[in-house]
Amino acid sequence: MATAAVKSGKTSGQTSSKNGHWSKGLLASMNDPNLIVESDEHIVIIKDKYPKARYHFLILPREKIPNLKSLKANQVDLLQYMDERAQLLGARHPQVTFRYGYHAIPSMSQLHLHMISQDFDSPCLKTKRHWNSFNTRYFLDSEDVIRCLKERGTVISMTPVAGEKLLEQPLRCHKCVYAPQNMPKLKQHLLKHIDN
């Protein structure tokens, strides 16, 4: 029944029925030719399916690594390689400013390094949680994660409570003191920081 299917979110385009639970979606995207930007034996770089800025890519290791917490000291080299590949891709867009980093508590399985342009100009950027996930300490810079793993042999994890606190923080422009009341106001304001 079409109506029931729509309500329960299990229509054709959804990944849930064919590809398993949504939280495994990245593993499917790693094999989607439409999303793959480049790849080699160690990593795959894909376009984020719902980009939160004009440029938003994910660098994923081929090796199955669920999250930051599962990282071991001997995987520093892999993390460094992911960072290096990301920065090489970034260098192809010399006019664009990127940040490279990890979400402290990602929703989707398989470790993924975000590289996202700092315009944050995208229709997929909709919620406070979206914004705060890239613009509070919830976003862990790649270099800091690498340093932590190198120095301590493990990545210091954020508690879910601490994560939620950051995601619910009041909105605040990443380039100036503007503290908008809601997302539409922030999105309109962000355009002023873009010189195109």
Next chain:
DNA sequence: GTTCTAGAAC
């Protein structure tokens, strides 16, 4: 992670 939408906020 997104979609949908009820009801809060304006």
Next chain:
DNA sequence: GTTCTAGAAC
């Protein structure tokens, strides 16, 4: 009345 956010999704 319209805009906007936040919680359920079996």
